Amino acid sequence: MPGASGVPLIGYLIVAAAMFCIGAFTALRRTNAIMILMGIELMLNAVNVNLVAFSRFVPAGNGARGQVFALFVLAVAAAEAAVGLAMVIIVSRRRDTIDVDHINLMRG
Amino acid sequence: MTSTLVIFIVLSLLTLYAAYRVATAHLITHAALFLAGTFAGVAALFFMLQADFLAAVQLLLYAGAVMAVVVFAIMLSQMREAGDHVPRWVDALRSPFFGFLPLISSVALFVILLISYLDTPWPSSATAAAVNSTRYVAVPLFQSYALPFEVASVLLLAALIGAIVLTRREDDR
Numbered sequence: 001m002p003g004a005s006g007v008p009l010i011g012y013l014i015v016a017a018a019m020f021c022i023g024a025f026t027a028l029r030r031t032n033a034i035m036i037l038m039g040i041e042l043m044l045n046a047v048n049v050n051l052v053a054f055s056r057f058v059p060a061g062n063g064a065r066g067q068v069f070a071l072f073v074l075a076v077a078a079a080e081a082a083v084g085l086a087m088v089i090i091v092s093r094r095r096d097t098i099d100v101d102h103i104n105l106m107r108g
Numbered sequence: 109m110t111s112t113l114v115i116f117i118v119l120s121l122l123t124l125y126a127a128y129r130v131a132t133a134h135l136i137t138h139a140a141l142f143l144a145g146t147f148a149g150v151a152a153l154f155f156m157l158q159a160d161f162l163a164a165v166q167l168l169l170y171a172g173a174v175m176a177v178v179v180f181a182i183m184l185s186q187m188r189e190a191g192d193h194v195p196r197w198v199d200a201l202r203s204p205f206f207g208f209l210p211l212i213s214s215v216a217l218f219v220i221l222l223i224s225y226l227d228t229p230w231p232s233s234a235t236a237a238a239v240n241s242t243r244y245v246a247v248p249l250f251q252s253y254a255l256p257f258e259v260a261s262v263l264l265l266a267a268l269i270g271a272i273v274l275t276r277r278e279d280d281r
Contacts, residue, residue: 010226010230022131034182042130077170078174092185
């Protein structure tokens with residue numbers, strides 16, 4: 001079969017796993033709030049690659065359920081980016097920094 | 109080795125390189141640029157998986173809209189430098205809590221995932237390609253997942269209103 005037949009499922013899974021781990025590293029390592037949000041976006045993208053790959057390789061009834069799930073992940077990621085970056089903007093306006101190590105007002 | 113496999117390997121290496129540059133960028137604008145590259149690479153992977161509707165949405169929404177929001181946030185927060193400890197290897201080794209632990213945990217997660225992937229028998233061949241992939245997505249989306257679709261629209265509206273209310277200045281009230 002032409003198309004994706006040359007690439008096995010595990011190829012997509014390994015790429016997605018590597019991307020997820022790079023995103024997790026970015027979110028954990030960086031202290032800049034915008035960089036942390038970028039790491040989260042990378043992780044969500046990796047999950048989407050996994051969902052679409054599974055919907056291509058695992059047969060399931062009629063329709064591509066995996067792609068529908070990926071669309072929902074996209075919608076939630078868009079909402080998360082909008083609210084998260086709005087929070088970054090108000091924090092930078094009030095505290096003059098977006099370094100999460102210095103935003104510790106509610107730490108006990 | 110087929111040409112499809114070669115294209116896939118080159119594409120995924122480019123995507124992962126862009127993701128790596130996001131993680132190690134000194135300037136936050138460079139991170140945003142490479143993040144857009146990663147999103148475009150993921151869209152190309154979607155094309156290879158014959159999910160062309162999702163690939164188009166990925167380009168419009170992620171490489172377009174989300175990147176515009178990120179660039180505006182960088183501009184409004186006036187942070188040109190990433191402003192945090194740049195993850196150099198020596199630096200990462202020296203500060204055990206903020207450098208070493210994230211590296212160890214993410215590499216360990218990747219190794220665990222790799223071992224479990226190689227240990228699992230996966231379906232070897234792809235299912236039959238959809239003739240009309242947009243219809244292939246739309247049928248379950250508007251039939252069995254109609255309620256989650258409406259909930260997602262409410263979520264997006266709430267996020268829109270929330271972002272406006274959060275970023276409004278106090279003296280406008």
